[in-house]
Amino acid sequence: MPRPVRGIRRGWLLLPLDRRAAKTRPSFLQQLPSNTARPNENLSKADNATKQERSKFARSVLEGSTVALISLLGLGLGGYAYSLFYKRTVRSKIENAFSTGYSSQERVALGRIAFGSEEKVQEIVEKEFWVPRWEQEQVNDIVSGKTRGKYYLIIGERGTGKRALLLEAMRKVNGDGVAMLEAHSELEVFRTRLGKAIDYEFHEDYIGGLFSIRGPRDSTPLLDIERALNQLEKVALSMRKRRGKPLLMVINNIHLCKDDDQGRDLMEILQQRAEIWSSNELVTVVFTSDEHWTLERLIPHATNMHVMNIRDIRKEVVIDSLRKYRARYHNEHVPQGILEEVFNKICANINRREKSWFLNQCWILGDSMDDDVEEQQKFCAAAIVLARALVMREKELADPDGVLPEIPLHECRQIITRADFVRPFDHINVIHIDAWGMVRADSKPMQNAFREICEEEGFEEHLKATLNRLDELESLARTREVSWRAAPDWSGGIVPVQTYCAKISDPRVGGPEAAPSATPPQ
Template sequence: AVFVGGIVYVWWYKKNVLDKIELAFTAGYDPALELATHPTKSEDHADIDADEEIPWTQHLRRNEQDLIDRIIDGSETGHYWVLLGPKGSGKGTMIFDSMAAISADGVAMCDAHPDLEVFRLRLGKALNYEYNEDSQTGLFQRRDPREGGPALDIERALNKLEKVALRMNARRHKPLVLVINNVHFFNNDESGRNILLQFQQRAESWAASGIVTLVFTTDDFWPFYVMRKSGSRMHVLSISDLKHREALAAMRRIRMNAGKTVNNSIIEKVVSTVGGRLSYINKVARARDMELMAEEMLEIESAWLLSQIGLITDCDDDVMDEQKWSSCSWLLLQEFVRLRHEQEKEHAEKIAAGEPFYAHVKLPSIPYARCRQLMTRADFLEELDRRNIIAIDVNHNVRPDSMLILHAAERVVDDPEFQETIDSVRDRIDEIESLHRTRELTVRLACLSLPLLPFRFPGCFPHAPFRLACAYLIIVHSSRTLPQAIRSSYTWIRALMTRAD
């Protein structure tokens, strides 16, 4: 009876696991969507001036929103997607808007985390999967399935999801959608890259069969760089800041919804300062004094930038590597500022020539390969991207992360003493490196001069085997390091003395 009961329980439990995962994709409650849309929003809309060129209904609906809608509702099949864009540009907001439009029917979403144990729990919550932790199969002497670690637990969850997707696809005739948000939070090491590969392999096979569409969002460039190597069905969508006119309309709209006064000249000035970043626009538009808030944000950004890559003119050798990174970073930012000045000059010339006024001037961009040449180091760009100082798009164009970063860099670079400061820092780095090389050469020459003593003073060293060993040490040390040469000479002289005995 116990044996039969165990078989029935295991069969029922496995079926119940699949039923619970299927409930996670039904229309209605979704944990991520419920949390994102919990604050109630007013549905009353104020009217915008009649001379407004942009329809107020499109104040926050981006051009990419239509494609996001088709991806989330399952209309775009045969691919999986990577949404690449800087922090606060609106990637998550567009996904939540698309999920809300269909009541999260067939969609699940979870956030990435550096700790794979934490991510395992988040994925289980999104899929309504307990990883057999609620199972009572231990009564039947079955082994605990959690002994393999988080990677195997995630693989088991994906196996269950695949079974559910096949079962639901026969009824829905469109794929389920699983969103992995902020995959740049995974560590850029072997374990983090392995998790990305694990999901990407599933994404490739599921996209080919049309049962599940995976969507990855990232602020940083490195996940795309890792996934690009084996991504045959991967499509990348770059999300950037709003254009100038779109940012003006969005700020007016938010300002009216908040019951604040709208002053077009002030809004124009503020948008020119903070740019088209949605998170910045939302923060400034709700402030009582928009100009003061924009200036405070710029001051904070400037102080933060200097805290990350500030230059130290007379630095000690302990911070040489950090100053090397900082000076190379300022070489790149200096080029961005130079390009910005050229853009503004060209823009002013067009206005003076009578061409139509167009306030939007894009952030300056430099090709990735050119940035490597400017910085003279290929490994510094990734860290700048991780710290949100620069942003890299799918076309390998590098830009300042935001308009605030560009203005903060302008304040530093336009200082008359900046060029002298960066030159002195780079000269100091050269001095320290030269000093290190000189010390190494002096030590090596001193060690090499010791074996020459028996030949310069033969009366003090009468033993021929010792002089031969010193000669051998000189020859070996010319092609090996000193410890290797000493060990080799010691072995050689021991063998020579043994033969003499």
Template sequence: MRKGVVSQSTAVRLCFRTGTLQPRRPNIRAYAQQFGPSTEPTNNIPGADPGDDEPRKKSRSKPETEPERESRFGTTAYKAFESAFTTFASIAVLGLAGYSYHIYYKSLVLRKIEKAFAPGDPMLELAAPPGPHVPPQDQSGDDDEQWVARPEQAKINAIISGESKGRYYLLVGEKGTGKSSMILEAMKEHNGEGVSMFEAHADPEIFRIRLGRALNYEFHEDYIGSLFSIRGPRDTTALLDIERAFNKLEKIALKNRNQRSKTGRKGPLVVIVNCAHLIRDDEDGNDLIELMQQRAEQWAAANLVTMIFNSDDYWVYERFKRYATRMEVIPILDLPKSLAIPALERYRAKYFPREEHKPEIFKQVYDLVGGRLNFLSRVAKSSDMLRMCHQIKEYEKTWFLNKCGILGEEMDDDVMDQQKFASAAMVLARALVQKDKELETNYDEDQGHILPQIPLYIARQIMTRADFIQSYDHENIFTIDSSANVRADSVPMMNAFKEICSEEGFDDYLEATLDRISAIESINRTKELTFKDLWIEQKGEQKGKYTFTTKDARGRETGSVEMRVVPDNLPDEND
């Protein structure tokens, strides 16, 4: 081997001698330059290939050719196309994922609303313990919840089951007559299938939430797309949200009508708005009632949804009456005597099974409280039924006096508005008591109490006010039935009217209050004019006058009034 030439095997041995753990392919050219002479220029940079200097120098001095330029342009265009395609693919995947989620969410919303009409209902679960429904005639012992069957129960059952369709219904009656109990009893028969019920509220926002809970609808507040928006979960009013909920409900109702033959339910879905009288009688409340009535009319015509409105006040009927074409009013009144006494006996036997029942006591109870289910249940649970009857009458009397007590002629003028409200109620109560005295009979052995009633327009004439009667109905002092007749809210309230009006000096006290109200109004209507500079002396005589000219609506003079000064030295007419 020549001097300065290193073989490959020698280079490998040198690598092992330098401590390299693994053999690597030696740079023959570097070893040749190190151990042998060479005329090539060396690179002083450690670790660099000496042969790299020459191509760099050549590349700096030699201009680029056309193939080289086309190669670099092609590489740049490819990279730009690759970036654009990657961006487009990312956007496409994101858009496809968002659209797929949107379609999935819409179908999820419909499935959730459909589950709201599945067997079982939150209102039904709150009203009764879970378990199979037992008909009223088969109930016994402590499980006897439906202790009386009202005559209207069969009709309510037909509406809830879907047999009665093509109309929507308004249940009107006083508080405690059993309207909600009848609806819940009808729901129990079918375990709430195809029915959704919720309580109304004065605030539209709370009404929206309760409607969404009843329909199992979140108003898109759980939509994940809102995470990419700076706005809140909802950017609209409560009324628009209610409209959206009804739109979703309409889709489910259409699907239910198309699949009605496959399911066990025969009729349309049922939506119940309980306590509709709690909606405020203002602009927002009227808009809400109009929205629900429009939907009820459309759905009743198409047999999609049957809506039921339950109200204690008459004004709801007045609002519905304006545009009602398919509405049916179901009045719910107190039980007649023939049904109230057996119901009281049955309920009394449940709580006091060992007590000896006396029919004359039950008759006395009915004479004192009438056939109101709320009162009968309270009396039946009391150990002394007659004493509880008198307490109920005292409660009603106290409530009436607290709301409508009059103050007489010594009242202050600051309480004018409240005393107008109270005196009008007293005048109407006195008119009902007088009407009761004029009736030939106010009690029937089968029907029971026959409360005196006055038509609504005449009641307004008696009070000389047309705006107070709605407040009286809302305060459960007077009631207005579906025939627009005004009467006492209950038998105990009518008994309270009789006691108050029969007190000694009541008529004089009421007249003094009315006179005081008239005097205060007269003072408020009286204007005082003060004249200045009317006393003028001219040539030793005191003179001065004012002349007023009166004109009609067309500006023509109709007369004049002249005011002169009367001197003090004139002789008196009595002299």
């Protein structure tokens, strides 16, 4: 098959139409001028232009994508670097909170001991911490890290020196490895105090807040507390290798937490961490409490918990310390009789204050009470009955001036025939329940108030009339009866005559008295 001729230029061939012979040869028509564009060339040029435009667009898209990718990569690397820097800074701040020295909360608690020269601090310590306590050595071992593998609940009446024991031990180690905070019933306040104690901001100083980025802070207080404890655990792991002993975290007045769902959840979180940390010797947690319900809440899940029961100092220790203080700082040798007189004079004012508090909270109204106060008077009558039982138990003691009379908790509930009133009595500081479940007066002055009230003339008749009136009101609420009475004679109401009431001595009688001390001595 012959190949087509492609390279020959095409033209038109003219042939004669008539029969006459052609005088000339046929010739080819000349090609069209070059300035006349052909359709194929126009199409190719259009395609080339389109390709060029597409290549320019693709190049610009590629350049923009490359710039954006590099920018995003740089932003991501910068954010990652900032995240690492922020986490390292957070841990460094927590480590600094446990370093030698005192935080702001510890400075407030220590008072004048936290600042001043070494000579001044030593002078203050010798003047303010001169009452010997046998529990001090045990607390010193806990704070210094010698005693480890447990966490502690220090329980005792208010004013017995639980916090003072810890502060004295902290002073001896200069606050090394110690963080202390006060408990609170509101979780938000507790969260803030925990963050302040360990210098943790809960991501509130995170730079993402400048761009309205929702950070880890958007959660509940319990989750924030859990995050803070996680950070503390990481720091404790790193510091354990360097220090060779556990850290110490003190939570004062844990009884201030509410006995509701949130309060129980908080105590559960703290106890779980305390159990794990104590078993691994990472952090020793110390709780202090004035009330027995915290012990009831912690005991069911306690494995490594040790309970320390702190009692008030005895009368002999107070008098002996007063004698040494006057001899050392005033060069006075005070006779025993004068010391006894000073002790009795101070305690008389404290006794009156405690008696007034008890009567204002729990006094009974007798047989003339109105039926509207029935529930409140049931509470008061139970308190008076319990006080009477403690006074009767005191008469059975061989040395009534030595120790306070005690009644087991289950027997106490049986005496007042109510199991739900014992905890409120402990809450208002009328009684105290120790770590062994023994119920006694909250202090020696409170026991003196119980004795004075029960020994007054007419007390037994007044108590019996109150109990009979309560039985009558309860019977009226449970029964229905139809009775007839005469029509009122419009003579007006009759004011009931008060036949008995407890008495409080007037402090103005006998001249001015010394101001009461913060801790009632025994």
